[in-house]
Amino acid sequence: MKLSWSDVTPEALFLNRRAFIAGLGVAAAAPALAAAEEPNSFEQITNYNNFYEFGFGKTDPADNAGALTTDPWAVEIGGLVDRPGSYSVADLAPGNAVEERIYRLRCVEAWSMVIPWLGVPLASVLNKVGVQSGAKFVAFETLYRPDEMPEQRRNSMDWPYREGLRLDEAMHPLTILATGLYGKPMPNQNGAPIRLVVPWKYGFKSIKSIVKITLTDRQPVTTWQAMQPREYGFYANVNPTVDHPRWSQATERRIGAGLLGGRQETLMFNGYGDQVAQLYAGMDLARDY
Amino acid sequence: MHRIRRLPTGVVWALGTLPLVLLVWDTLVGNLGVDPVRDIEHRLGRTAVYFLLASLCITPILRMARVNLVKFRRPLGLLAASYAGLHLLSWAVLDMGLLWSQMLKDIAKRPYLTIGMGVLVILLVLAATSSNAVIRKLGPVRWRAIHRWVYLAAPLAVFHWLLAYKIWPGKPLAILAAMAVLLAFRLPLLQRHLGWRARSA
Numbered sequence: 469m470k471l472s473w474s475d476v477t478p479e480a481l482f483l484n485r486r487a488f489i490a491g492l493g494v495a496a497a498a499p500a501l502a503a504a505e506e507p508n509s510f511e512q513i514t515n516y517n518n519f520y521e522f523g524f525g526k527t528d529p530a531d532n533a534g535a536l537t538t539d540p541w542a543v544e545i546g547g548l549v550d551r552p553g554s555y556s557v558a559d560l561a562p563g564n565a566v567e568e569r570i571y572r573l574r575c576v577e578a579w580s581m582v583i584p585w586l587g588v589p590l591a592s593v594l595n596k597v598g599v600q601s602g603a604k605f606v607a608f609e610t611l612y613r614p615d616e617m618p619e620q621r622r623n624s625m626d627w628p629y630r631e632g633l634r635l636d637e638a639m640h641p642l643t644i645l646a647t648g649l650y651g652k653p654m655p656n657q658n659g660a661p662i663r664l665v666v667p668w669k670y671g672f673k674s675i676k677s678i679v680k681i682t683l684t685d686r687q688p689v690t691t692w693q694a695m696q697p698r699e700y701g702f703y704a705n706v707n708p709t710v711d712h713p714r715w716s717q718a719t720e721r722r723i724g725a726g727l728l729g730g731r732q733e734t735l736m737f738n739g740y741g742d743q744v745a746q747l748y749a750g751m752d753l754a755r756d757y
Numbered sequence: 758m759h760r761i762r763r764l765p766t767g768v769v770w771a772l773g774t775l776p777l778v779l780l781v782w783d784t785l786v787g788n789l790g791v792d793p794v795r796d797i798e799h800r801l802g803r804t805a806v807y808f809l810l811a812s813l814c815i816t817p818i819l820r821m822a823r824v825n826l827v828k829f830r831r832p833l834g835l836l837a838a839s840y841a842g843l844h845l846l847s848w849a850v851l852d853m854g855l856l857w858s859q860m861l862k863d864i865a866k867r868p869y870l871t872i873g874m875g876v877l878v879i880l881l882v883l884a885a886t887s888s889n890a891v892i893r894k895l896g897p898v899r900w901r902a903i904h905r906w907v908y909l910a911a912p913l914a915v916f917h918w919l920l921a922y923k924i925w926p927g928k929p930l931a932i933l934a935a936m937a938v939l940l941a942f943r944l945p946l947l948q949r950h951l952g953w954r955a956r957s958a
Contacts, residue, residue, distance in 0.1 A: 524922075526795075728850075
C-alpha cells in the first residue's frame, strides 16, 4: 500500500522529531534546530520564493506553481549506484522516516528565513540505492516540463536547473531531502514533491522538484556556475567574508523582521560551522567559493 | 490634446504624489506582502525612473506632435529627483538599517550602488538648479549644459536597476530601450535628418 501524505499524522511527526533529537545527540541537533529563532510563518515561507521555472518575481511561484502535477512523481537515480532505477517519493522518504528539521535558510541575495522542514537525510536515500566506491559527487536535476513551468517556455536560462554536491556534503547528516514543511506536504512553490535542503549553503544549492539524482566521479556543472562562474561557485557555502561581486554577504535581512528590523550579521556556514567546517579543512574558501 | 497645455503644473504635482500616497496606503494596510522593505525600496526607485522617462518625452513630443508640454518638464524632473531621494532614504534606513560603515563601503565598492549614488547626485544638482532665480543667474547656455547631464543620469539609473538582478529582466530592459530611442532624438545627426535642427546650427 502506498503511503500518502494525508496518512502522516502530527503525532507521528512529533515522535519522529523527538527521536531525531535523541538519536543524533546535542552536537548536531541543538544548532540544527535553531531553537532560539522563531520560524517564519507558513504564509511568508510560501509567498516569497525563488523558483525561476515559475517566473523571476518573488510571488510568481505562489501565483503559477499551482499548475504543477506532483503526483505521480518519479526520481531517476543512476550513475555509480548499485540499485539504479525510478523511485517514488514514498520509496525515498517513507512517512515513518520523515523528521522535522528547523533550519535557517540564507539566500545568496542576502535575505534569510527560518523554516521547519520535513524530510529524510539524503544519506539514507543514498545508502538505500548503494553508492559505488568510485562515486565522488552527486548531481541533481529539476523537472523539465514547459507546459507546467511557464519560464521554461522562454530561453531565459539553460533548463533544466542543475545542482550538485560533493559526496561527503551529500552524506552529511544535516543534508536532507525535504518533502514538506510545517507538518504539511511540500507546497508546489517550495519545490514539491521532493527537494534538497543544505542549510549551510546559499539557497540556490537546495534544488527543488527533483527528478534526477546521479552519482558521478566528476564535479557536475551547476546552472548558476555555468551562467555566471565569477558570481556563483560550485560550493556556494554561506560565507560573510567572501562577497558576491555585486553585493556584500556580510549581513542579511531576516524576512518578517518588520519595516525597521534592520540587518543581522551573516554567520560562517550559516551558523552550522561546528558541524560542517571540517568538510573544508585545508581549502581556500575565497577561491572555492 | 492642446487643452493639456492649459492645465496648471499643480496637476502634475498632484498626480506625481499619487504613487507615494498609494505606497503609504499599501504599507499601512499590509498590501505589500511578505517583504515590505524590498517593495517600498523598489517601488520608489521604479517611480523615479518612470518620471525621468516622462521628462525625457517632453521635447520629442514638442517636435513630433507639435504639442508644447515644456512647462510640465520641471515638475516631472523634480518628482524624479524626489522619488530617487526617497529611494535612497528607504535603502539607508529600512534595507541597511543605517549600518553606516557597510553602506559607505558598499557605495565605494559595488558598481550598482556607486552608479546609483552618482545618478542621485546628478538629479539633486539638476533639482537645485531648476528654480527661475538660479536659471536666470546661470544664463541659458550654462543652464542647458548642466541639465544635459540628465542624458547620462537617466540610462545609468536603469543600468543601476539592471545590475541588482541575477538575470536579465524584461521590464528594465524595455525601459532602457525606450530611453535609448528618446536619447537618440537628441543626437544632432538625427535631428538634422528629421529637420528639427537648422543645417547651419
